[in-house]
Amino acid sequence: MAALDSAALVAVIGAGAMGAGIAQVAAQAGHPVRLYDNRPGAAAEAVQGIDRQLARLVEKGRLTASSHAAIRQRLLPVDNLEALAEARLVIEAIVEQLAVKQALLRQLEALCDDDCILASNTSSLSITSLAAGLRRPQRVLGLHFFNPAPRMPLVEVVSGLASDPQLAATLYATAKAWGKQPVHARSTPGFIVNRVARPFYAESLRLLQEGAADCATLDAVLREAGGFAMGAFELTDLIGHDVNYAVTCSVFEAFYGDSRFQPSLIQKALVDAGHLGRKRGQGFYSYAENSERPIPAELQSQAQVERCVVEGHLGVMQPLVERLRKQGIGVSERAGAGVLSVGDATLALSDGRLASQRAREDGLRNLVLLDLALDYASATRIAISLSADCTAQARDQAVALLRQAGLRVSLLADLPGLLVLRTVACLASEAADAVLQGVASAADIDLAMRAGVNYPCGPLAWADHLGVGYTLRVLDNLQRSYGEARYRPSLLLRRSHAEGGRLHA
Known part of the structure; x- marks a missing residue:
């Protein structure tokens, strides 16, 4: 399926960080773009912000002055929805509230031509629910960018129950033409990344709660042994604990309280205290002026080994x-x-x-x-x-x-499984369950975790490297030690081991 022609008008609704970033991506790809926000002046301010970002790229030699001028010419802030009527693709990036998004989609259905694709940048809401009640629910899909949209390569193309597969293919091709790395996903809680990534945070939080080590040491282990760009405490401080905790709660509730997604009491306490991370100056770490970062614990030895x-x-x-x-x-x-x-x-x-x-x-x-x-x-x-x-x-x-x-x-204290091992095993099990349940292909899941959250290796490929049987053994031992369904291995892991196969071809 071909991508949208670069001459096709793209409309973006919501001029916050995500909406502005998506508008910039579409304009840089050659599309005329109209940006709308219901807050007076917000769209114009966002376009000015995009202009400043592009100017910095020119200063750094990453963009020519003529390209900057052309992109800016294609970006038009508008102050009413009616100005979006001619769009071939509308992407909404407004508040994450189901009823508000549904109301907007009903307005767009009445306003735009029937061949206009209506896409949502939602990170957690059901595409099926968003489309329910519309006259043409098949044209509603998810187009989930990651923040900041101009820099992050991943885009999840999410299909609801009624979504037209041909339109999903068009969005996939369009995202690729925009220089992104798209993946297909079925609309289930968390899609790919926000579902599969839960154990990355959960296992560090659990080990902290159980006294395995301090935050700085656990983060250093994930970075310097696991190869992750950031440890879980650094990353949640960056994301914001209100945001990260809310996503965890959303996925936990959507899966009817499945213990695999159980939120952490430690993180809840931070949210309750208003210690939301970098944006508030305090999370797991202090970001106050002149504050010193804790040093990871490290064992010394005077022995000499030959x-x-x-x-x-x-x-x-x-x-x-x-x-x-x-x-x-x-x-x-x-x-x-x-x-x-x-x-x-x-x-x-x-x-x-x-x-x-x-x-x-x-x-x-x-x-x-x-x-x-x-x-x-x-x-x-x-x-x-x-x-x-x-x-x-x-x-x-x-x-x-x-x-x-x-x-x-x-x-680390003597607890079942060590940090990187249990994190990788749980990530692999969650990824395998997503494959088993038809959320996405193994290749797309591994790509999503590398491109969306910068994992050094896709969790399924990592389990293949470790050995599917060994990964299964680790999870079985964790489940026996804790006596919790939280660590139950995916059936796909057990089946792949029984068949002598691999998770990621």
């Missing part, structure tokens, strides 16, 4: 072996159960059990569990937890080995 023993294959941790060799540490290899021994210590990748539980069940003394890393060859930090019988000497030997490999070492 040799270690690799027993069996270490799976995804295997690159750590070459890293140790490059640092001059002698590595002996022998058959075994996939563990690394140094002095009195036994090091192993976490599998979702408590370190003390695994030490007892597997007969391992002085057990040091390692968290998952995106790439053990290049990670700069690793989280560990210790079994109850681990001696100070064994801990120092393990820490010395990891530090000599160039890793900062952060200690």
Whole structure:
């Protein structure tokens, strides 16, 4: 299906940050754009703001002066809905209230030609509900941009129950022509990103609540071991706790209280206190003038290690072996159960059990569990937890080995699964459930999580790298430890493991 012709008029309703950003994207793609807001003067102010942003791009050499002038010429603020009657595509980006959006869509249906596509930038409301009651519900779709729209590449093209597949294909092609990375999604709570991303926040919040470590340490582990651009506490402070908490509550309620999406009492307390993050100067961190950022906790060791023993294959941790060799540490290899021994210590990748539980069940003394890393060859930090019988000497030997490999070492309390591992496993399970339920394809889900929230790897591809069976084992162990449905693995994970297949081809 072809994209809309660049000569087609695009109308944007709502001149806030999202609406203005979408208007800028459409105008930069060559469309004449009309921007409307029911607040007097708001559309004109937004166009002036866009003009200033484009001028800064010219100053930085990213846009020519002539292109700036042409884009500005295509942007027209208007002060009444009737000025949008000739639009081929109308995108509403107004307040996230179902009744208000429905009323607007009824006005647009009466105003615009039948071949005009009516799109909503909603991040959480049902496209099916928005279209209900209209004479032509098939022309209503979601076109969900991410903030800031001119810079963020992802666009979710969301189809409701009545949406015309050909119009969805047109919007997909149009978003691609605008330089975006579109994905198709079915209208279910949270669509792709706002649904699949919930565990990224939830697992850090839970570990904080359970006393695993402080915010700065947990954030550092997600960044420096997991490869995420920001930790969960940094990110929620940036988003705003009122916004992030509201999305979590919305998804939780829409899924009839499914414990996978249960909101955090810690975040609720921040919202209740008005500690909404950067915009209020206080969230998990202080943003007051001259405030100092907390330093992540890091273990030290005076021990010196010359040799270690690799027993069996270490799976995804295997690159750590070459890293140790490059640092001059002698590595002996022998058959075994996939563990690394140094002095009195036994090091192993976490599998979702408590370190003390695994030490007892597997007969391992002085057990040091390692968290998952995106790439053990290049990670700069690793989280560990210790079994109850681990001696100070064994801990120092393990820490010395990891530090000599160039890793900062952060200690977490002995809780089931470590931070990156349980976060990735839960993300993969949620993504797999979205595939199973026909929300989107595996390829589109992984693309959405990379392009929409800057994950270093799509969660399904990451589970394939870790091993579908291992991911399933981690979730099963988490569920047994907590006794909660929150950690139940997606049936697609179990089926893929049984069939010996992969989640993301």
